[in-house]
Amino acid sequence: MDGMVTGDPALLEVRDLRKWFAGPRPGPFRPRAKVHAVDGVSFDIRRGEVLSLVGESGSGKSTVGRTVLRLARPDGGSIRFGGTDITGLSRDALRPFRRRMQLVFQDPYASLNPKMTVEEIVGAPLAIHEPSTSAAERRRRVEEALSLVGLLPSHITRYPHEFSGGQRQRLGIARALILRPELLIADEPVSALDVSVQAQVVNLMLDLKERLGLTILFISHDLAVVGHISDRIAVMYLGRLVEVAPTQALFATPRHPYTEALLSAVPIPDPTVRRERIVLVGDVPSPLNPPSGCRFRTRCRYALPACAEAPPALREVAPGHFKACIRDDIALASPTSVAA
Amino acid sequence: MSTAAADAALPRPARRRDSALRRFMRHRLAVFGTVVIGLLALACAVGPYLLPFSDTEIDIMQRFAPPFSGAHLLGTDPLGRDILARILMAGRISLSVGFAAMAISMVIGIAVGLVAGYYGGWLGTVLMRFVDAMLCFPSIFLLLAVSSLIGPAVGSIILLIAVTSWMEVARIVEAQIRALKARDFAVAAEALGASDARVMTRELLPNAIAPIVVAATLNVAHAILAESYISFLGYGIQPPTPSWGNMLDNAQSYLTSAPWLAIFPGAAITLAVTSFNFIGDGLRDALDPRMGGR
Numbered sequence A: 001m002d003g004m005v006t007g008d009p010a011l012l013e014v015r016d017l018r019k020w021f022a023g024p025r026p027g028p029f030r031p032r033a034k035v036h037a038v039d040g041v042s043f044d045i046r047r048g049e050v051l052s053l054v055g056e057s058g059s060g061k062s063t064v065g066r067t068v069l070r071l072a073r074p075d076g077g078s079i080r081f082g083g084t085d086i087t088g089l090s091r092d093a094l095r096p097f098r099r100r101m102q103l104v105f106q107d108p109y110a111s112l113n114p115k116m117t118v119e120e121i122v123g124a125p126l127a128i129h130e131p132s133t134s135a136a137e138r139r140r141r142v143e144e145a146l147s148l149v150g151l152l153p154s155h156i157t158r159y160p161h162e163f164s165g166g167q168r169q170r171l172g173i174a175r176a177l178i179l180r181p182e183l184l185i186a187d188e189p190v191s192a193l194d195v196s197v198q199a200q201v202v203n204l205m206l207d208l209k210e211r212l213g214l215t216i217l218f219i220s221h222d223l224a225v226v227g228h229i230s231d232r233i234a235v236m237y238l239g240r241l242v243e244v245a246p247t248q249a250l251f252a253t254p255r256h257p258y259t260e261a262l263l264s265a266v267p268i269p270d271p272t273v274r275r276e277r278i279v280l281v282g283d284v285p286s287p288l289n290p291p292s293g294c295r296f297r298t299r300c301r302y303a304l305p306a307c308a309e310a311p312p313a314l315r316e317v318a319p320g321h322f323k324a325c326i327r328d329d330i331a332l333a334s335p336t337s338v339a340a
Numbered sequence B: 001m002s003t004a005a006a007d008a009a010l011p012r013p014a015r016r017r018d019s020a021l022r023r024f025m026r027h028r029l030a031v032f033g034t035v036v037i038g039l040l041a042l043a044c045a046v047g048p049y050l051l052p053f054s055d056t057e058i059d060i061m062q063r064f065a066p067p068f069s070g071a072h073l074l075g076t077d078p079l080g081r082d083i084l085a086r087i088l089m090a091g092r093i094s095l096s097v098g099f100a101a102m103a104i105s106m107v108i109g110i111a112v113g114l115v116a117g118y119y120g121g122w123l124g125t126v127l128m129r130f131v132d133a134m135l136c137f138p139s140i141f142l143l144l145a146v147s148s149l150i151g152p153a154v155g156s157i158i159l160l161i162a163v164t165s166w167m168e169v170a171r172i173v174e175a176q177i178r179a180l181k182a183r184d185f186a187v188a189a190e191a192l193g194a195s196d197a198r199v200m201t202r203e204l205l206p207n208a209i210a211p212i213v214v215a216a217t218l219n220v221a222h223a224i225l226a227e228s229y230i231s232f233l234g235y236g237i238q239p240p241t242p243s244w245g246n247m248l249d250n251a252q253s254y255l256t257s258a259p260w261l262a263i264f265p266g267a268a269i270t271l272a273v274t275s276f277n278f279i280g281d282g283l284r285d286a287l288d289p290r291m292g293g294r
Helices: A061-068 A091-098 A118-129 A135-148 A153-157 A165-177 A195-212 A223-229 A247-252 A257-264 B002-007 B016-026 B028-050 B083-119 B121-136 B139-149 B154-163 B167-180 B184-191 B196-232 B244-254 B260-287
Strands: A010-022 A034-046 A050-054 A076-081 A101-104 A183-187 A215-220 A232-237 A240-246 A315-318 A321-323
Touching: A010 A061, A010 A215, A034 A061, A034 A076, A034 A215, A034 A240, A050 A061, A050 A223, A061 A101, A061 A183, A061 A215, A101 A165, A101 B184, A118 A135, A118 A153, A118 A165, A135 A153, A135 A165, A165 A195, A195 A215, A195 A223, A215 A223, A223 A232, A223 A247, A232 A247, A232 A257, A240 A247, A240 A257, A247 A257, B016 B028, B016 B260, B028 B083, B028 B260, B083 B121, B083 B154, B083 B167, B083 B196, B083 B244, B083 B260, B121 B167, B139 B154, B139 B196, B154 B196, B167 B196, B184 B196, B196 B244, B196 B260, B244 B260
Parallel strands: A050 A215, A050 A232, A101 A183, A183 A215
Antiparallel strands: A010 A034, A010 A076, A232 A240, A240 A321, A315 A321
């Protein structure tokens, strides 16, 4: 299952990543329970590729993003960035890598310091990584970064509260891109925005990806947004990957029952089309005490007794198409194979 | 699409600072306090040069002159010294002790609160439990005990007051920093590779400034009061240097025969302390409407 990439060496290689958090104590003197937020996730991202990580709330997708950036310390597995293992690097040793990988946040209201001007916010990476930059040069580069994301150079003296949500997200992108990083991790960058603004920001990111040769890990819960931007999609459920496939293949022939259910929730912009909507019953099981075997089996309409036995491995079922499901005998619906 | 989005921000909204000033101006007592402190400071600064008497000039013929009766506007003390001149000179001492003690206690309190709130863990626990331990001491005992051990000079009084009044600030700053460091902009700074010092001073501290300013103002009032206590009890500023506290001390024996000896310095203390408290309340309402009462 490690052979997801052939040809080019990957910019980011994540192997068997694990991250758990301390949960509640089951009793006053018993050790804290472990919440397995990420439980053995492996994927690669090639240079210039957009990989999307989708899943519902609590699936661990944001934790993957933050752990890859080493904002959280992984509890297992390895992260290789540009060929270097950064899993165990100290804060100081990480610093040179920080400028090569950047993060765009979900909430454009919380991610910009309200007491700083645009020049200070967008110029902060320069102040940190190139402290010898002169004030004039810094100002010029901030203005350049602002025009890159479609804001005006004259905005640099303003404060974040003077901007709309979409503009703030552009500021966040400008800050992430001013040092020209290689990898951009976008953690639900549009889910806090109005639908009309979402498309603008997604298009901006696609445009910047082309112009700057960015590699993007795009984290989202919205398959409709993801289909537009990504080359490949990885579907996550309760801390594990259940399916990884090129975007076209995932939409055309989903191989995992969970993906099938997610896809059936994507709206089709044609009111005459009718299709079967697969509604998952119940909630996501608690990650404190996940189901044995396949974690999706409690909500899966194709589940068999065998599904409870062992966690299914992610295996290649078509070129570049991986799934973690033992059932190869089922025909799954896709948005393109519409049930009349 | 990009320029259309950019133009939408054009009508520039009012700056936050303006509305904070407006909220402060609506707080009548706070404005009153500011004016009083301004006048008091001005009078203490230039007043002694304008008066025909100096604060140490002894005039045996004019002992116990009552106020508003002769050349001495506020009367004289048992040595015939002019009360007004002494109050103004004492104001210099008391106000500077207040501000200096506030400044030092803020530095200590902010440093401890910042480190405890940012690093947390065992370091934070140790620091904050130390703060709790300090708060358990009745600070007036500490002040008196230590000031009787070391010489009662202005500098040591300032230091003593500062050392017994930084804990409240440390608590406020610690709580603020602990909440702020979980916000996304602090995570963003970390993702950029910012140093701890940069995150603490550039990202977090400016966002905690409102409660810090309020605490600083209230701290001045507290320091003026503390200086008065210890000077009144004879452990503070030593005569002949006047301070509002030691003027009260001198007035004790003449409370019935010459009450003005106590009334005027007492009024000065009350005026200064209540004014600073009003300013603190006003700043709290103006800078952070959510903080509410104390």
